[in-house]
Amino acid sequence: MISTLLVANRGEIACRIFRSCRDMGIRTVAVHSDADADALHTRVADAAVRLPGAAPAETYLRGDLIVEAALAAGADAVHPGYGFLAENAGFARAVLDAGLTWIGPPPEAIEAMASKTRAKELMGIAALAEADIVETDLPVLVKAAAGGGGRGMRIVRRLDELGAALEGARAEAASAFGDGEVFVEPYLEHGRHVEVQILADTHGTIWPLGTRDCSLQRRHQKVIEEAPAPGLSEALTNDLYALAVQAACAVAYVGAGTVEFLVADGRAHFLEMNTRLQVEHPVTEEVFGVDLVAEQIRVAEGHALEKDPPRARGHAIEARLYAEDPARDWAPQTGTLHRLAVPAGVRLDTGYTDGDTVGVHYDPMLAKAVAHAPTRAEAIRRLAGALERTVIHGPVTNRDLLVRSLRHEEFTGGRADTGFYDRHLTGLTEPAPDPYAPLAAALADAHGRSRFGGWRNVPSQPQVKRYEMAGEEHEVRYRHGRQGLAADGVRVVHAGEGLVVLEADGVERRFEVCAYGDEVYVDGTRLTALPRFPDPTAQLAPGSLLAPMPGTVVRVAEGLTEGATVQAGQGLVWLEAMKMQHQITAPVTGTLSALHARPGQQVEPGLLLAVVQPA
Template sequence: MFKRVLIANRGEVALRIIQACRKLKIETVAIYAKVEENSRFVQAADFTYCVGPNTAQSSYLNREGILMAALLSGADAIHPGYGFLAEDALFAEMCAECDLTFIGPKPAMIRLMADKAAAKNYAKTQGVPIIPGASAITSANQLKQAAQAVGYPVMLKASLGGGGKGMRVIYNEAHLQQKYHLIQEEAQQTFLNDAIYLEKYLTVARHIEVQILKDHVGNLQIVGDRECSLQLNHQKVVEESSATILQPQQRQQLYDLAKRLLAKLDYCGLGTLEFLFANQQFYFLEMNTRLQVEHGVTELTSGIDLVTTQIKLAAGQTVRPGILPFSGHAIEVRLNAQADAKQHLLATGKLTQFCFSATERIDTGYQKNDIIQPYYDALLAKLIVSATTREQAIAKMQQTLKHTHVTGVGTNLATLSQILNSPAYNANQIDIHFLEQMEGAVQ
């Protein structure tokens, strides 16, 4: 087992990794931007190193600075968390060159799955269904022909995209060329690569995920599934475990697809396979080769500590192959700092009040009187509840939201309460467009 782990991240996920390392009696090293030197995760770590002034680019994306901190601190492994460098194959390679264990899969696996178009092409070769579309688009004419072939509406996506960036829905040919160039520019600016692909836009679909663990000898363990259909601007807002829409035979079909996709991959670590479920068919979307933001709901229904298990896998331990049983139902909502209810702009300022129900799981990197900076993501806290049934879990979350009080910055708390009290949500009559339609109805 590792002696000392550097955490190449910040906020609540850094605290979550520190918690896991303490369970394993591993010392922790926090890196931080100067502007966050008094943050909870910095105070909680055994050792700390400043790697930059404020922006993500100058700190949490500073590969060389992070590696220098790891070497100076005597760390023998690096946990990337999620976001930032978590799916950066180059960073994983640099870790190996410095004799540091990257807590994640091999760089080749990260590189394959980071390219969404390449990942889908690989899935197709393994007999896993993908949404009809076209990749390696290099001209507007080629794009036009591909769109005509699959039929409108279509979705344009950056091949190296993620986090909801580099995506546009196209409903007709009129603005196709204009959107094509906008996507290219956005992809180049955000991901330093302007490659895009096109796929059929599904008007009614559910977003379903499968959590997997695979060890270095090839044992594959499936740790349940999640429902992540409630999204705004392709960012998840509410997540559940399990996906109660699935019948037993559908769940088995989903797991069989996961096994088929991973069977020939030299993959070791934790990962998530994402699918769209439409017309009784599963379509592979992508694989995230890292810890998911919503991992907590799976932990509550499976009883597994996914972060400690992820660390153990990186240290060479194995898992029992098969499908892990799960029970009960868990729901997570993402409480975000939000300045504008319609445009979802990041709110900044001082948290003058930051109070939650003491009975549920609250994953947060903040505390009262903290300053919300403009440099990072909007996530303030993840509120997670579990119960025997979905109906009971919804009731618990409704109460949790009632006892949540945040002042000093704007939040999406009212939107979360609206979702949890929606008759359609309570009846499980949702899809990936549900929140957009709900917002449209309110406006």
């Protein structure tokens, strides 16, 4: 029996595994990089071990250090979580060779399926040879052979883009997984991403635990997932189950795993097998009433599964809450997460708590919110409503995008495919800030500054406050009168530091206001208080390219020098942040009048990278 378990991972998944361990009476050990010394997963574990030496982005890829940590902490088992070394057969062998229990499939099964190219061969599917690709093969998808999460993937629609796509995918895959191998496969424009959860024991029993639809993706990384996948025929569902079981049998699989498919025109196309727990596993847990982490541990201890899997009940939907700005090419965001609170009735899996810092070294996912209900429509409504009421004070997030996506007719109708955001992103990210938010912020601030009364016997000019909201500047005016604070067009029912109540057209509305320095949050709207007198020197030359996020310059366009002519949309600089590469392009056609970015340079948001003088 396992008594102490080390999780070779961080953040949300480490916290999730620790939760099941506590329920089972198993002691827990966390590992952490220097950047994660105060992270939530290190605080909730029974013990924590620092992994020395490596850079933060590489720390959790050091299997030798993790095995040493497990032995030093007295652990007798290791759970890899997902990502990092979760599908690394060498790491699994090292754990077993150290006399520890491995919570996962046999190394041989990982090895057979960890490379997507070898997995396809095992299933009788051939990848495209790079040298043989012609126009009629397009579009194609360049894909990392190892790992997942959308890293190391590029869509190629023109042959002259293939070389750059291969180079970028290899670099991104090597950084994220320590393996730069990539392959090319046909890209189906309007397929649905459907997968089957499996659970297998050492006694020959394999459970296919339903389907999941994960079609809503950005940068090939899932955003919203649900179980069961809607609209599949019984025959297709049975085919998916059979193929998933076939894949598991082919490698003598043990433990939890996922077999992924692209479904198009009523047919299933095998993509890959993930020999680990998936990020979206909670929707299966909610529908089948199982704890997949607990089942993984029991299987590793040698327990047998029941002959038949549990019955499915209802529908579950999960939304991944990311610190990113979808309207700015999904740029990851960093900073202090002052507050994160989701209404009761929705499951929240997270690796953050109030006051934590969202850093630059790791994936920007803050949390996963999961709703379960008797029907799909009820689950959608419950999750959308809960996200809409979720309090998030901190970095910009994709919360509004998630709410709008859940309520989009294409999604509610069960017709969404992997091209959903390609078609609808612009409309889904149009700003819709609350027009009363700046006034509410100003009135709350005014109350805090005038607790001993600001009324004057002599009429005076109104007070003026300026805020930036959704990229635009807003100026609001209010007055201190005999009855307290007042503003044109509305009646101020109440104005306090944390609560403002306004009446307009006979309707009262309540606004919760929180301020952290110049950052002000009015319900779900984020504002920045602006100085009364703007700095006249804070002007940038037209065509200035600023770093949109903290990160590292990994590449500057080959041969690019000051004075060169560049075309609008041409890639100039590539930044790496949170294990993803982000391309900075020329905003206009013109002359590169300044180039400050250098490979290897660490940059902060707003740093000037280059200047393109318009033609």
